[in-house]
Amino acid sequence: xxxxxxxxxxxxxxxxxxxxxxxxxxxxxxxxxxxxxxxxxxxxxxxxxxxxxxxxxxxxxxxxxxxxxxxxxxxxxxxxxxxxxxxxxxxxxxxxxxxxxxxxxxxxxxxxxxxxxxxxxxxxxxxxxxxxxxxxxxxxxxxxxxxxxxxxxxxxxxxxxxxxxxxxxxxxxxxxxxxxxxxxxxxxxxxxxxxxxxxxxxxxxxxxxxxxxxxxxxxxxxxxxxxxxxxxxxxxxxxxxxxxxxxxxxxxxxxxxxxxxxxxxxxxxxxxxxxx
Amino acid sequence: xxxxxxxxxxxxxxxxxxxxxxxxxxxxxxxxxxxxxxxxxxxxxxxxxxxxxxxxxxxxxxxxxxxxxxxxxxxxxxxxxxxxxxxxxxxxxxxxxxxxxxxxxxxxxxxxxxxxxxxxxxxxxxxxxxxxxxxxxxxxxxxxxxxxxxxxxxxxxxxxxxxxxxxxxxxxxxxxxxxxxxxxxxxxxxxxxxxxxxxxxxxxxxxxxxxxxxxxxxxxxxxxxxxxxxxxxxxxxxxxxxxxxxxxxxxxxxxxxxxxxxxxxxxxxxxxxxxxxxxxxxxxxxxxxxxxxxxxxxxxxxxxxxxxxxxxxxxxxxxxxxxxxxxxxxxxxxxxxxxxxxxxxxxxxxxxxxxxxxxxxxxxxxxxxxxxxxxxxxxxxxxxxxxxxxxxxxxxxxxxxxxxxxxxxxxxxxxxxxxxxxxxxxxxxxxxxx
Numbered sequence: 001x002x003x004x005x006x007x008x009x010x011x012x013x014x015x016x017x018x019x020x021x022x023x024x025x026x027x028x029x030x031x032x033x034x035x036x037x038x039x040x041x042x043x044x045x046x047x048x049x050x051x052x053x054x055x056x057x058x059x060x061x062x063x064x065x066x067x068x069x070x071x072x073x074x075x076x077x078x079x080x081x082x083x084x085x086x087x088x089x090x091x092x093x094x095x096x097x098x099x100x101x102x103x104x105x106x107x108x109x110x111x112x113x114x115x116x117x118x119x120x121x122x123x124x125x126x127x128x129x130x131x132x133x134x135x136x137x138x139x140x141x142x143x144x145x146x147x148x149x150x151x152x153x154x155x156x157x158x159x160x161x162x163x164x165x166x167x168x169x170x171x172x173x174x175x176x177x178x179x180x181x182x183x184x185x186x187x188x189x190x191x192x193x194x195x196x197x198x199x200x201x202x203x204x205x206x207x208x209x210x211x212x213x214x215x216x217x218x219x220x221x222x223x224x225x226x227x228x229x230x231x232x233x234x235x236x237x238x239x240x241x242x243x244x245x246x247x248x249x250x251x252x253x254x255x256x257x258x259x260x261x262x263x264x265x266x267x268x269x270x271x272x273x274x275x276x
Numbered sequence: 277x278x279x280x281x282x283x284x285x286x287x288x289x290x291x292x293x294x295x296x297x298x299x300x301x302x303x304x305x306x307x308x309x310x311x312x313x314x315x316x317x318x319x320x321x322x323x324x325x326x327x328x329x330x331x332x333x334x335x336x337x338x339x340x341x342x343x344x345x346x347x348x349x350x351x352x353x354x355x356x357x358x359x360x361x362x363x364x365x366x367x368x369x370x371x372x373x374x375x376x377x378x379x380x381x382x383x384x385x386x387x388x389x390x391x392x393x394x395x396x397x398x399x400x401x402x403x404x405x406x407x408x409x410x411x412x413x414x415x416x417x418x419x420x421x422x423x424x425x426x427x428x429x430x431x432x433x434x435x436x437x438x439x440x441x442x443x444x445x446x447x448x449x450x451x452x453x454x455x456x457x458x459x460x461x462x463x464x465x466x467x468x469x470x471x472x473x474x475x476x477x478x479x480x481x482x483x484x485x486x487x488x489x490x491x492x493x494x495x496x497x498x499x500x501x502x503x504x505x506x507x508x509x510x511x512x513x514x515x516x517x518x519x520x521x522x523x524x525x526x527x528x529x530x531x532x533x534x535x536x537x538x539x540x541x542x543x544x545x546x547x548x549x550x551x552x553x554x555x556x557x558x559x560x561x562x563x564x565x566x567x568x569x570x571x572x573x574x575x576x577x578x579x580x581x582x583x584x585x586x587x588x589x590x591x592x593x594x595x596x597x598x599x600x601x602x603x604x605x606x607x608x609x610x611x612x613x614x615x616x617x618x619x620x621x622x623x624x625x626x627x628x629x630x631x632x633x634x635x636x637x638x639x640x641x642x643x644x645x646x647x648x649x650x651x652x653x654x655x656x657x658x659x660x661x662x663x664x665x666x667x668x669x670x671x672x673x674x675x676x677x678x679x680x681x682x683x684x685x686x687x688x689x690x691x692x693x694x695x696x697x698x699x700x701x702x703x704x705x706x707x708x709x710x
Contacts, residue, residue: 040527040548040549043524043527043528044528045530065313065316065317125346125350128346128347128350128352129350132350132351132352132353137352137353137354138354216335216339216343217346220305220333220355221303221331221333222331224333228333228335231335231336231339232308232333232334232336233308234336235307235308235309235337235520236336236338236464236519236520237309237539238310238523238543239520239524239527239543
């Protein structure tokens with residue numbers, strides 16, 4: 001029997017949801033507001049919320065000093081490339097785990113996830129040395145590989161959960177109709193799992209976009225993405241908060257817009273299967 | 277095609293090829309501060325003079341340290357020039373990781389570098405990094421508040437005077453703190469300040485056999501004095517304040533005195549950013565009559581990692597960026613107050629520069645710090661606010677965390693010193709010093 005929700009409760013729930021939402025969004029809002037202040041206004045006490053002279057001087061200064069377009073392009077290639085490569089590897093992996101499980105499948109999944117628990121700095125030197133030997137230090141391809149590898153456990157886990165929801169009988173029927181393994185995965189499983197794949201894809205683009213350990217440590221001038229762009233405006237000796245906020249706003253704007261337009265897919269993806 | 281045209285075409289081709297082979301792209305890793313950003317904006321001058329192009333990797337100080345240390349220790353070759361400090365230079369020079377800068381041109385005039393800077397950036401007498409700018413620390417104080425308190429700041433005050441003045445200047449009702457000092461954990465933040473301060477109290481990190489010295493009366497006096505004065509006259513939450521937090525407080529008129537890096541002088545006297553720009557004066561960092569003041573010595577310097585394929589071009593850049601002519605270039609573009617200070621003797625012989633209000637005090641502060649003889653009692657290390665050994669950064673970060681916890685009232689000064697003593701001795705033993 002459906003529970004009846006009173007009007008009063010609805011209002012309380014809505015107000016609570018908005019409050020939590022605003023609380024979470026406030027740091028981003030504050031960053032955006034600060035980006036339109038002067039450096040002096042940025043540190044004013046009491047803080048200025050809206051009553052200040054709005055200026056675009058920080059954006060002008062950032063654009064003059066940095067090649068934003070190059071950082072942005074690097075971020076797009078690295079985040080997009082690592083996600084696509086990850087999906088290509090994870091779809092067959094998740095298929096085998098979901099539809100042809102062995103008694104060790106769960107252990108393998110847990111082991112894969114456990115690799116995410118290792119502090120990244122613990123393997124910095126081995127990875128750095130590998131990159132030097134392979135000649136891929138400060139290259140986009142190097143970062144695509146690393147980010148794909150660090151996000152692969154999450155991609156496989158998410159896809160595995162979506163695939164588990166798909167009845168195996170449908171795939172069996174396809175096989176009986178003469179579908180090869182490749183055709184089964186490509187033409188039967190994948191179209192049915194498109195919502196799941198899409199939300200996995202989106203989440204991994206966001207994770208790769210925001211990754212700030214490997215992208216800072218394995219790049220110099222050529223492959224540095226927007227995380228390095230932000231880091232270049234942070235300073236412990238000098239108050240450049242307004243410029244830092246402008247750089248941060250420019251770095252998060254693309255992913256914020258992507259997230260805004262795809263929030264339905266993201267929410268449905270995240271509340272689906274075992275991750276709900 | 278006539279013979280003449282053929283010869284001309286061939287000559288043109290060879291010139292283009294030759295200039296293409298000569299023009300290099302050098303990558304420099306640097307820190308984000310006003311002087312470095314200014315240099316970035318003036319790089320066209322270097323390119324116009326040499327044909328070489330510069331690619332900049334600007335990072336926050338701690339990220340930069342981690343990044344360049346990883347690269348140089350693995351011979352990664354991601355950078356042709358690195359911005360490093362006085363702490364790293366002698367250690368990396370000893371490891372053979374840096375190109376010696378002992379063949380700079382006569383025009384460069386290496387003898388013009390301030391001896392304190394050259395000494396701190398050398399290993400066994402060889403210069404391994406060229407100072408871009410140098411700094412010490414000094415007192416920046418509000419002349420109006422000092423006058424209101426009925427006091428006059430001596431040029432070289434004692435800690436006793438500073439504590440008394442801080443108490444008199446404090447006006448809690450109007451949110452004015454008599455003194456603002458770093459308390460934030462981190463070897464380069466609160467750790468640097470308290471180490472420099474401890475020198476003036478007769479304390480030291482190690483004795484000559486590398487035994488930790490936190491169990492001495494001198495260290496107890498240092499920490500008790502610092503905490504007592506800050507509890508009386510410091511801002512709320514001083515245990516988490518670093519350079520930026522104190523700069524913000526001072527610029528908003530909430531500090532009577534601030535003892536910190538000399539480079540801060542240009543910020544607090546800038547009317548665009550500071551509400552007290554016309555009410556600031558300077559004095560030497562305090563002492564206790566023991567022969568050592570509490571100021572530090574630091575330089576951001578340019579070094580070339582050994583093994584770079586572009587050593588010649590990198591050297592040209594280092595010469596350009598740390599030359600007398602670069603200083604003149606900045607002065608012509610942005611005024612004398614904005615030239616990189618503290619690196620060259622000739623700058624302080626320039627009457628135009630000496631008109632800058634903080635010029636003389638910066639020089640006096642730099643000259644009063646001696647990294648090779650930083651403490652009252654002898655020590656086996658070089659460095660004023662640090663000990664130039666690879667283990668120091670890690671140990672000092674932990675020690676400063678214990679000190680910050682004491683400032684915040686989470687433990688007593690005695691407990692913090694006991695923990696510092698134990699962890700330092702353990703680390704030094706593990707590293708094979710004891």
